Amino acid sequence: MTVPFSPREELGVTNIPPRPDSWVRHQNVAPDWSALPQQTVIEIVAKGCLEDPERPAIIIDGGPTMTRREFLDRCQRFAGYLSDKVKPGDRVVMMLDNRLEFMIALFGIIANRATMVSIAPTAMQYDAGHIVKDAQPTVAICGSAQKPIIDAVRANVPAMAHVIVVDGEEPDGLKPYEDAGEPFDFLKAACQREDIVTVYYTSGTTGAPKGCMLHHGWWLRVIDIDLRLFRRGWQDRQLCCLPFYYADPAIQLLTSLASRGTMVAMRRFSVSRFWEVVAQYDATEILSIASIPALLMKGEPGPTEKDHRIRLAIHAGLPKELHAEMVERYGFHWHNQYGSTEGGVMSRVPHHMADELIGTGTMGVEPPGVTIRLVDDNDVDVPPGEAGECLIGGPDLYAGYLNRPDVTTEANRGGWYHSGDVARRDERGLLYFVGRKKEIIRRMGENISATEVEGVLRSHPKVIEAAVVPVPDTLRGEEVKAYLQLKPGEQLSPEEVIAFCRQNLAAFKIPRFIEYRETDFERTPSMRVQKQGLIKEKDDLRQGAWDRETGKVQQ
Incomplete structure (x- = not known):
């Protein structure tokens, strides 16, 4: 396994532009590593369990409680x-x-x-x-x-x-x-701190998903930052409503073990049971992603929505148009956060500014020890107000992509991790998400590689070419649309396409919309499908496409 840089190396330690005094900062944050003196993930588990052996470590909703x-x-x-x-x-x-x-x-x-x-x-x-x-x-x-x-x-x-x-x-x-x-x-x-602990496959832009390698230092850094930004203790219970195959549930468990708290885990997210679980297990904190707030807001109001001990919710990609109503309805703050598998926690709304920033859509600012630069296509910093790609610097970022040293080197060129995400800053240094340079479809918190879905569709014997693009969706963020060009004389119904995808893809990756092309696609000089042309072809990409949810072609 080749890693082109030491995972302990601090990316971005050089060429860091000065941070203006007028920019917002997190307040009352303890020094680095003051919340987590442990040196490995296993040390967190061992010492956390031995320190308070009879306290629950995990409570599974509808299942066992384990001390x-x-x-x-x-x-x-x-x-x-x-x-x-x-x-x-x-x-x-x-x-x-x-x-x-x-x-x-x-x-x-x-x-x-x-x-x-x-x-x-x-x-x-x-x-x-x-x-x-x-x-x-x-x-x-x-x-x-x-x-x-x-x-x-x-x-x-x-x-x-x-x-x-x-x-x-x-x-x-x-x-x-x-x-x-x-x-x-x-x-x-x-x-050892540099041991690769986990590999999570993240969706790529030019091929199949690649394995993002995370070492002990990455996990320790994320947990230390989280505990210093928001202090927790034995009385806290973090609610986990996400799949365990994500990194977030393990972070919640380790954070709980390090602070003498408890993790409460749902089998799967459920609107109808969410507040019942919060109340039944006395949860004090929520971590959510993607469409969870929008889905909760569509649920019928009930008495348990405010009959709880929740002190805080942290959410990645908070819908600003719902923010004020969420705080009013549920009675606690939802803090927007920006992060990734490679970079961990990269920005969060400062706790002391929660009231002021309701409904602004800001991702907050970097925690101590993390630096985000916004740059143009030549990696030159853009001024406040202009959009640029987020470059991430700091210690203990990811350890590279498994079997892909070339991709890792490119992603970390110049000593900065190039996230592919585009954001802007205001005059106070607050960050606002703009979009993604990468060709990734983000549906309900899941990153879907268009290239991967296209590969499956192209493998069907009746398909000549396929192109997959995102369709904006108010509930799920984005939906998957597939354009198909069939071989001459062949017929392939949308239902057959879906059945084929179900055999080869996870459910969340299956296209919702399907549109057929009679002629070849417009292509780039390198013979790739010109997807921007497809996206700009019509104002509403659902028009003329078969919709899996209705089983009809949208007019």
């Missing part, structure tokens, strides 16, 4: 089982629903200095197959529902010697493995 004592014991037992099956640097793919065993397995992998590679439990053979082939794992961990997918793609991975199936009642889905070896003492783990 820190039992959680550490199960993690150490599973780590003991894995100890002779993986070696430092080995990769373990995990394809599992929101069950306690996910977190047990995660830390068991990390303690052995192996790397967890995350796969959505809804992935199908095409997208899961790409990850497995690229990551070349030695072990796979999956649910019984996901085992057929793992079995189908296993032929591409000769090194995969073990498939561990999580089955039966929670939290005993790993118990046969936990009981098969000697416990691994986490206090004696030999983890």
Whole structure:
């Protein structure tokens, strides 16, 4: 594995433009690393569990509550089982629903200095197959529902010697493995800060998703920043309503363990049960993404909406038009935040300015230790008010893309991580999201690679060419639209296209809109489909397209 720069290296330490005194800053933030003196993720787990063993570590809605004592014991037992099956640097793919065993397995992998590679439990053979082939794992961990997918793609991975199936009642889905070896003492783990802990596949612009490698330092930095920006204690309970295969739930759990709090996890987000869960489990904080606020606002008002202890909600991409109504309806602040898998927490609305910034749409400003530059296409800084690409600098950013040193070098050119996101600053230094340079469709918080979906569509024997573009959507942010050119004389109904996609793609990647082309697409000099021409072809991209939700062509 080649990494073109040390993950401990501080990107952007040179050529940092001076920050004007008039710009907004976060206030009352403790010094770096004051909230998290631990040196590895496993040290957080071990010390957090041993410090307060009888306090709940995780509460699963409708499922078990696990104390820190039992959680550490199960993690150490599973780590003991894995100890002779993986070696430092080995990769373990995990394809599992929101069950306690996910977190047990995660830390068991990390303690052995192996790397967890995350796969959505809804992935199908095409997208899961790409990850497995690229990551070349030695072990796979999956649910019984996901085992057929793992079995189908296993032929591409000769090194995969073990498939561990999580089955039966929670939290005993790993118990046969936990009981098969000697416990691994986490206090004696030999983890190094530069060990690659996790790999999350992020959607790319010119090919299939690429694996973003995160080391211990990345996780420690994100948790330290979060705890310094918003102090927490034993009385706090963070509500997790996101899939465990994201990084965010593990961040919430580790933040809770480091601050003596508890994570409350839903199996999946539900509008009808959301406030009931908040009240039932005494949650004090919410982390949300994408369409969650819009979906909640569409729900019927109820008495539990304000009968709670919520102190704060943090959201990525808060809809400014709903912001004031949300604060009024639910009785607490929602703080907008900007982040990415590569950069972690990159900006957040300052806590002391929450009232003033309601409804402005700002992403806030960088936390201490992070620098964002806005630049033009030549990496020259743009003045306040003008839009530019976000370049990220700071310590402990991501460790590069798995098997892609060339892409990593390009993304980090000049010592800055080039995010592909476009933003602007106002005269006070507050950041506002403008759009994305990357060809990514963002649907309900999920990053979808247009190239990946196109690859599946082109693989159909009746399709000559395919082009995928985003369609703005007030509820989901963006929807997926596919343009198809069929072979002469062939017929392929939209329903057949959807059925084909369901066999090869996760559900959230399946196009909602389909439009057929009788002639070839307009192309660039390099023979790529000119998608900007498609997007500008009509004011409403839904017009003339078959809509999967209605089963009809929109007029």
